[in-house]
Amino acid sequence: MAGLTTHLVIVFVFGIAIWIFSKKWYYGAIFGIGHLIPDLISFGITGLKQKSLNPGVIMTNPWFSPLAAFSHNAFNWIIILAVLLLILVFLYSFKKIDLKKFSSYILVLVYFIIGLILHLIIDKFIIEKSYWV
Helix, strand or coil: CHHHHHHHHHHHHHHHHHHHHHCCHHHHHHHHHHHHHHHHHHHHHHHHHHCCCCHHHHCCCCCHHHHHHHHCCHHHHHHHHHHHHHHHHHHHHCCCCCHHHHHHHHHHHHHHHHHHHHHHHHHHHHHCCCCCC
16 A cells, blocks of 8 residues: 555656646646556556455456566557557658647657656665565
């Protein structure tokens, strides 16, 4: 539970800061989604399958390890975001989206990846090494 609390505090503080800085609430929201998505995939999908919110029960499910391995691997996310970036460039080059929307979508991807990488760094160097988790 301490890991969840840490992540929620980070989402709140950075999300509010991004909202104030950019004047757009959805940039803060996409940061929050990017920050929480690794645990939402691993704990969320497994918890829904088991109909449980107990982390001890969720982590013993055979689905948990492969989902956690996928969602906590930065390389997987870089590939997914690179594909999304290529789609955006493709749409922009064929004039399906204008420059303003293209720039906005790029910022959405940037805030998402910042939140995601921050989550992975915190998990790796702080939460997983801590004595209270």
